[in-house]
Amino acid sequence: MFRSMLPVDDIAKRIANLSLEKRALLELQLQKRKGLKEPIAIIGIGCRFPGACSPKSFWQLLKNGVDAITEVPPERWDIERFYDKDPTAPGKMYCRYGGFLGHVDQFDPEFFGIAPREATYIDPQQRLLLEVIWEGLEDAGQVPSKLSGSQTGVFVGISTHDYGQLLLQSPEVVDTYTNTGVASTMAANRISYLLNFKGPSLTVDTACSSSLVAVHLACQSIWNGESTVAIAGGVNLMLTPVVTVGLSKLTALSPDGRCKAFDSRANGFVRGEGAGVIVVKPLSKALIDKDPIYAVIRGSAVNQDGRTNGLTAPNRDAQEAVLVSAYQQAGISPSDVQYVETHGTGTLLGDPIEAMALGNVLKREPSDHNSDNNSNNNPTNKPVAIGSVKSNIGHLEAAAGIASLIKVALSLKHQELLPSLHFLEPNPHIPFDQLSLRVQQQREPWLWDVIPPFAGVSSFGFGGTNAHVVLQGSPDLTKATSNDRDQNDQDQNYHLFTLSAKTATALQTLGKRYIDLIASEPSSTLADICLTSNKGRSHFNYRLALLVQSTDQLQQQLTKFTNSETIEGKIAQNSPTSPEIVFLFTGQGSQYIGMGRQLYETQPIFRATIDQCAEILQSYLEQPLLNVLYPEIFSDNSDNSTLNQTAYTQPALFALEYSLAQLWRYWGIEPTVVMGHSVGEYVAATVAGVFSLEDGLKLIAQRARLMQQLPEGGEMAVVLTNEQQVTEAIQAISASNQVSIAAINGPENIVISGESQAVQTVIARLDSQKVKSLKLPVSHAFHSALMQPMVTDFAQTLSEISLHPPQIEIISNVTGKLATAEILTTEYWCDHVLNPVKFYQSMETLYQQGYHLCVEVGPKPSLLGMGKACLPKGKLTAIPSLRPGKPDSRQMLESLASLYKHGASVDWGRFHQHNPRR
Incomplete structure (x- = not known):
């Protein structure tokens, strides 16, 4: 009924226009409505194959039609000793070739926390898997440490035990690590142990179909809710000649070392080695997380030949049955499939059986293959393309299925069909036209408009276990976001x-x-x-x-x-891990028009927080905060006089600094301790949880309003000498009620505040002692007795809000020490208005507590320079957030780079959240 109401193409186009999150939810609803399981996204690939050490180099090898088969290298075995063209020659092999990896003896055990002695006993197949799985997780953007403790499943195919055979040649070397080093179960279990994965951990051995069966089990684990993320794949190394000699006795190998799948010259396969894995998760989760998606798995099936003409003889009926089962589970018609990556071993018996099974199930109607009606959007008008990666890299046995699947996933991602090599003349026992099959002989675009195409991957074990996986191209996520991304790149x-x-x-x-x-x-x-x-x-x-x-x-x-x-x-060089970071919040005097404007325009978290502060402050400010901060955007007035009125200065600084702190924290930069200078301590207390944001803004707005209402007058000045000399000068003129110390900013950096005449008298006295001074451009004498008239009303405001114990340590301005329970009292914050800012003592406390990495969270680095003067040389690492004259984003990135250098743990997922990978 649903299909009859809307054509499939219309539905797909409407889905394509939805946001990723809505599309994911719709996908889930549609799957449930049909009684089907949710597609599974392939979000990462790791691989080492002959001639290719990564997914990118493997793609280059495939699209360039490279044959990576070589003679057996001397470090494996002496081919001249074991070669004989007579298949019946005892202990000999008649094939000199294979697909080999280099440097399989090299491994960095310390990277994985493995003792070097233990590593020597670990099968190189296990070591190779560790490396490839790590690379696959990196390719998926899944940091292993963040998956630690999660229900991540590991499913690995492995069949050969060459390394164990080598060790047993010298029984005297067997020790504690031998059994765990060569046991097949450890191929999966060791990975789960080292990376602390708590999902199912299985090693699979169904011979040549092992890795594709592992993929099937990984999908089942996700569908059953056992795994949230799964890693599936396989590995195969040829370390001894034993298996090759055995296969020679079966006459399964190609004497010329070339796999000529579906060709009349097919004469067997050539062995290959390698490792491949995929990282998978539910499609809806991948879309929401904005993961890169190579392709999606729609369904899979596994079955057994049962009793046949022989233990290793293929069974066409069983192959047909596994195909039918896989497409039923996927919920698609087999006739919609455009390409199948076959088992394709290149044998005169096996190839026709596989081709007949495919043709019977896919059921294309024989047609004119050159018809103008043929198109990728109407696949039933074209023969199904088939191919075999074994023609490039050989038969990887336990890793053969995953190599095939990775080839198809890359083809779907790059929208290109790739050539199957060594196909010159069709096998006469395969009626290609009747079966509507064709061997893919050259590179060919694999484009689609809306609905991504379907493909199949087959893998058959020589013991009779068959597997088939149904893939589909990934939803084209880049089209919906490319314009935004391009603009983001330009900005x-x-x-x-x-x-x-x-x-x-x-x-x-x-x-x-x-x-x-x-x-x-x-x-x-x-x-x-x-x-x-x-x-x-x-x-x-x-x-x-x-x-x-x-x-x-x-x-x-x-x-x-x-x-x-x-x-x-x-x-x-060997930076510390997760260093303790201090947030320093700037005080008055640092403000300027447009501070943080570029962040407001480009960083959603910063903008949302500024907007939230502006909304809260509407009840307390006569002019909107945004008009004051960014008059170029929100008003016609670019005069900075409003911002410099303390009624607006204080809430504006609070909003800016709190928004900066939220941006830093969103990126994963969390403070261990916070400290503010005067007004900055209100932001510090809010970040620490003493005030809610609403109460913090109410408090700072009322404080600023009450101060603004005081009669103008009074002065403040900086005097460059020590606290004792300033105190003596004040006492000498008997004016302690008219002038006092407002801030101790350093060992020789004191701010005095009070009535104008008294301040000038103190300055004159100090001038006679050759002490330099600088008058500050302020409207009021802050942190002095002249603030006393506002304290009663301010105390009333304090009584209306809730104060909570800090969740982060705070260094107090009032005491210069770690804040105690007194910070939760009205008296403390009233004293904070009147008493001097003990910045120097606060910096000494930071130093004594072992803190040295400081981020100034404010519009300019005012505190960092003063802070350095408070401590021994080189003991403070000072990192600003903003700097006038430098683009905001550049300064923030430079500072993030500095924090990263010093060992900070950055939440890169959030940092890149608004710029996902194409």
């Missing part, structure tokens, strides 16, 4: 790029890899490169942070870094 002139490693050498090596990546993929945007590096990888103690405007500049800076030249960036 954000600077991008933050980070790298990290566990050693300095590894950091340089990683830098070189990125240089090569940029050179090999000129179409990659700077934003995407930075997102991949920042969000998609774990962060270690050796760090590099660069602020760049183009990929060329990034490449230049990385080249300098790898050559150990001076760079315009931040480099950390």
Whole structure:
């Protein structure tokens, strides 16, 4: 009924116009309505295959039609010793070839927290899996530490035990680590243990179909609610000649080492090795999280041949049954499939059986293959394309299925069908036209308008376990957001790029890899490169942070870094982990028109917080806050006189600083302790939870209003000497009731405040002692007895609000020490109005408590310079938030880079939330 009301294309177009979140919810509703399971998104790929060490290089190999088969390398075994063209020769093999990986003996155990001695006993297949799974998680943007403790499942296919055979050649070397090192179950369990994954952890051995069965089990685990994220794949290494000799006795191998799937010359397969994994999660969750999606899994099925003509003989009926079951579970017609990545081993017996099963199930009507009616949007008018990745890299046995699936996922992502190699003349036992099948012989666009195409992947174990997985192209998420992203790229002139490693050498090596990546993929945007590096990888103690405007500049800076030249960036050698950070909140005198305006225009969190503050302040201010902060945008008046009236200065600074703090915290920068200078302490107290935002704004607005209503007059001045000399000067003129110390900003930086005549008299006396001074441009004498008339009314306001114990430590202006329960009293905040700001003593307390990494949360770095003067040289790491004259976003990125250098843990997911990867 639903289909009859709206054509499928119309439905798809309407879905495409929805937001990602709404589209995800609709997808769930439609799946439930049909009684189908939710599609599963492939969000990450990790792989090492012959001739390819990553998904990107594997794609290049496939699209260029590379044959990665070579002769057996001497480090594996002496081929001359084991080769004999006679298949019956005892202990010999008649195939000299294979698809091999390099450097399988190399492994960095310390990276994974494994003792070097234990690592020597771990099967290289397990070690390779660890590396590839880590890379797959990075590709997915899933930081392993953030998945720690989660219901992440691990499903791994593995069949061979060559390393155990090698160890048993010398029984005397067997020790504590041998059993765990070679046991197949540890291929999955060790990963779950090291990364602290709590979901199912299974090793699968169904021979050649192992890894595709692992994918099937991973999907079932997600559908059953056992796993929230799953990793599935397989591994295969050829470390001894034993299996190859055995396969030679079966005459299963191609003497010339080439897999010629579906060709009349097919004469067997060639062995290959490698490892591949995919990272998967429910499609709705992937859409909401804005994960990159290669393709989606619509369904899968596994079955068994049962009793056949022989244990290893294929069974066409069973193959047809597994296909039917997979497409039923996917909820699609087999006739909608456009491509199948076959098991395709290149045998005269196996290839026709597989082709017949495919043709019978997919049921294309024989047609003129050159008809003008053929199109990708009407697949039933075209023969189904088939191919086999074994023609490129050999038969990876336990990892064969995952290699096939990764090939299809990459093809769907890049919208291109890829050639199957070594196909010259069709196998005469396969009626291709009747079956409506064709072998994909060349690169071909695989485009679609609205509905992404369907593809299948088959894998059959030689013990009779068959698997088939149904894939579909990913919803085209980039079209809906590309304009916004392009505009974002133009607006954000600077991008933050980070790298990290566990050693300095590894950091340089990683830098070189990125240089090569940029050179090999000129179409990659700077934003995407930075997102991949920042969000998609774990962060270690050796760090590099660069602020760049183009990929060329990034490449230049990385080249300098790898050559150990001076760079315009931040480099950390073994930085501390999660350092304790201090937020310093600036006081009056730092304000200026337009402070934070660029952040207001470009950072949604900052803007939303400013707007929230403005809404709350409507009840307390005569002029709207936004008119005062950003008159160029919200009013015709650009005069700064309003902002400099204390009735507006104080709430404006509060709103700006609180919004900056929220932005820092949104990015993952959390303070361990907070401290403010005068007005800044109200923001500090709100951030710490003493006041709610509403109460904090009410309090600062009433404080400012009451001060503004006081008679103008009085003066404030900075005198550059110590507290004792100033106190003696005040006492000498017997004017302690008319002038007093308002702030102790450093060992020789004192602010005095009071009646004009008394202040001038003190200045004159100090001038005679060669003490320099500077009069401050203020409307009132703050932090002096002249504030006394407002205290009673202010106390009344304080009585109307709730105060709560701080959730973050606060250094008190009033005492210069860690705040105690007194900060929850009305008396404290009244004293705060009248008493001097003990900034110097507060900085000393920070130093004594071991804090040295300070972020000034304010419109200009006023406190950082004073803070450095309070402490021994080099004991304060000062990081500003904003700096007049420098673009806000650039300063924030520079400061974030500095924090990263010093070991801060950044929430890169949130940092990049409004700029997802294409």
